[in-house]
Amino acid sequence: MRGQSDLVTVILLVGTVLVIGAAFSSLAVAHVVDFTSRGRVRQLLLAEQASLVVYREFEDGVRLCLGVLRVEPSNTRYAVALLSIDMGVDLLELFPNALTIPGVAPQLRRVSRVYYIHSGEYYPVPVGGYVRVAEVPEEVVERYVMQRRPFLVCVSKDAVEGGARLLVLVYVGPDLYEVGGWYVYA
Amino acid sequence: MRSLRRGQAEVVGGVIAVSVLLLSVAAVYFLLTSTQSTVAAELSRRTSFESERSSERLAVVYDPGLGRCVLKNVGPIPVEVVRLWYGGDPVDLEEPAILQPGEQVTQVAGVDVEVVEVAVTRRGNVVSLRSSCEEARGGTYGGGPHPFSSENVLDYAKTSRGIAEGYLYVNVTKSATKPYAYAVVYKPAENWLCSSKDNKAQYESVPNWDNWNLDRDGNGIRELIIIDSSSCPKNPGDVEELKLGKGYDSVSVLFVFKNLLEITGEEDTITVYFKFVVNISKEGVPHEVSFLPIVTVSKGSTRLSAPASTATAGSKGLAIVSGYAVFPLRSFNLRIGSGVYDLLIELKLSPGRSQSIDIDYVRLEYVAVVGARFYNPWR
Numbered sequence: 001m002r003g004q005s006d007l008v009t010v011i012l013l014v015g016t017v018l019v020i021g022a023a024f025s026s027l028a029v030a031h032v033v034d035f036t037s038r039g040r041v042r043q044l045l046l047a048e049q050a051s052l053v054v055y056r057e058f059e060d061g062v063r064l065c066l067g068v069l070r071v072e073p074s075n076t077r078y079a080v081a082l083l084s085i086d087m088g089v090d091l092l093e094l095f096p097n098a099l100t101i102p103g104v105a106p107q108l109r110r111v112s113r114v115y116y117i118h119s120g121e122y123y124p125v126p127v128g129g130y131v132r133v134a135e136v137p138e139e140v141v142e143r144y145v146m147q148r149r150p151f152l153v154c155v156s157k158d159a160v161e162g163g164a165r166l167l168v169l170v171y172v173g174p175d176l177y178e179v180g181g182w183y184v185y186a
Numbered sequence: 187m188r189s190l191r192r193g194q195a196e197v198v199g200g201v202i203a204v205s206v207l208l209l210s211v212a213a214v215y216f217l218l219t220s221t222q223s224t225v226a227a228e229l230s231r232r233t234s235f236e237s238e239r240s241s242e243r244l245a246v247v248y249d250p251g252l253g254r255c256v257l258k259n260v261g262p263i264p265v266e267v268v269r270l271w272y273g274g275d276p277v278d279l280e281e282p283a284i285l286q287p288g289e290q291v292t293q294v295a296g297v298d299v300e301v302v303e304v305a306v307t308r309r310g311n312v313v314s315l316r317s318s319c320e321e322a323r324g325g326t327y328g329g330g331p332h333p334f335s336s337e338n339v340l341d342y343a344k345t346s347r348g349i350a351e352g353y354l355y356v357n358v359t360k361s362a363t364k365p366y367a368y369a370v371v372y373k374p375a376e377n378w379l380c381s382s383k384d385n386k387a388q389y390e391s392v393p394n395w396d397n398w399n400l401d402r403d404g405n406g407i408r409e410l411i412i413i414d415s416s417s418c419p420k421n422p423g424d425v426e427e428l429k430l431g432k433g434y435d436s437v438s439v440l441f442v443f444k445n446l447l448e449i450t451g452e453e454d455t456i457t458v459y460f461k462f463v464v465n466i467s468k469e470g471v472p473h474e475v476s477f478l479p480i481v482t483v484s485k486g487s488t489r490l491s492a493p494a495s496t497a498t499a500g501s502k503g504l505a506i507v508s509g510y511a512v513f514p515l516r517s518f519n520l521r522i523g524s525g526v527y528d529l530l531i532e533l534k535l536s537p538g539r540s541q542s543i544d545i546d547y548v549r550l551e552y553v554a555v556v557g558a559r560f561y562n563p564w565r
Binding site: 010013014016017018020021022024025028029031032035036039040042043046047049050051053054055056057058060065067069071072102103148149150152180182183 | 194195198199202203205209210213214217220221225228229231232235239271274275276278303304306308309310451454514
């Protein structure tokens with residue numbers, strides 16, 4: 001009887017340790033996976049930042065056209081946001097036609113989580129609710145980005161009288177992160 | 187059974203804890219190494235791209251024989267024009283117009299060069315054709331800043347566009363001693379030279395400046411030479427170039443372009459190019475001297491420094507040290523404010539195989555900045 005009792009005790013103890021250990025392992029693995037996945041997102045964004053060139057291509061009295069060039073061809077989905085200098089006002093919400101991509105019609109949509117860069121760190125755009133962005137159409141990606149050609153984004157000066165910050169964004173899942181940008185003044 | 191009872195649970199728990207710890211450490215380690223390699227690879231790729239981009243040079247030249255402007259590739263690499271602007275609208279070229287080095291054309295994709303407002307290259311350079319043509323014809327000026335800084339910036343005939351406080355001086359430091367030689371060589375609205383050892387500039391007019399030959403090696407480019415500030419010449423014919431001498435374990439020559447670099451804060455990348463000519467004494471050969479150039483952009487407490495990518499060539503007694511330093515402001519979040527900055531180019535010379543170095547002269551023959559406005563210190 002004594003031997004059976006010891007065996008039951010051992011089974012109970014080992015079983016308990018296994019259950020606690022499995023729970024602890026799951027928690028730790030979840031943390032590690034979360035940490036590494038955020039690290040991989042940082043890597044992806046770092047690579048995208050380093051690959052993107054934004055430059056002033058043409059300017060007249062009514063618009064400023066910026067060239068956006070990806071150094072290496074890639075099927076990357078881009079979107080563009082236009083915010084006030086202090087990031088507090090979504091200018092595309094006020095002026096839906098402020099951004100144009102010559103030759104195509106960018107599709108406007110609202111995104112809940114948009115992040116901009118400040119001193120190397122990402123912060124959510126402090127616009128209450130959704131941020132309106134102009135998506136760069138697939139045909140532009142095929143004709144320009146994948147051909148290593150610069151595509152154009154033009155900003156109407158009527159919409160940016162007090163200055164504006166244009167963000168070039170990439171998707172990571174449903175969220176958008178800044179990888180390039182420009183300060184626009186009328 | 188006694189052995190079963192003791193320590194079984196502890197061993198199982200310990201194995202689980204150690205496994206989780208190892209897994210966590212391994213995951214973090216691999217993430218860090220992967221991040222490091224990504225950063226290195228992306229920086230290398232971007233630097234290579236910027237180097238190519240900066241090498242693209244398209245010039246609009248007026249050809250008196252043709253009586254019109256031509257577009258010429260004056261750079262070392264082929265240039266592909268992918269978009270033109272004329273009539274206020276962009277026109278994408280299905281087939282890029284490729285200009286080989288040295289090639290010149292009067293039309294791009296069937297469009298007259300003089301009609302095109304702007305040509306855009308595949309690497310994202312923008313060239314204003316019509317306004318450049320008007321400039322080349324001697325017509326109106328002011329078509330905006332040229333996308334490329336020119337070489338031969340030491341040509342005094344170019345204009346600085348007037349930064350009131352801009353000037354250039356040189357510090358020479360041997361080993362750990364204080365700078366002993368200064369040569370302030372510019373002051374606006376006056377002829378120039380010279381300086382004092384306490385770094386308080388004293389300027390003097392130099393008569394017949396236009397006749398002063400600064401092209402010491404006769405290659406068509408005026409070098410910046412270093413003179414001893416204690417022997418400021420009144421006459422161009424009396425100028426004596428500072429000989430650095432021998433017996434030192436290192437020499438540092440610092441060229442300071444004070445308040446001559448204008449940054450708007452919108453720059454993507456700034457690249458600084460330079461070329462030194464170093465006269466090593468008769469007995470020396472270039473590989474016995476180690477050259478380390480460092481480029482710095484500074485203003486107040488803001489200071490960005492980069493060791494330059496350098497190539498050295500030479501034969502007995504002479505070394506050419508040319509290179510460039512890249513400041514990827516945008517890509518790596520080096521956000522700095524707009525304003526007028528100092529550009530510092532330092533060349534450190536130290537012995538290679540020998541115990542000490544023996545240098546005659548150090549001359550700066552070329553300096554150019556791409557991505558920001560660099561003012562000529564000579565006017």
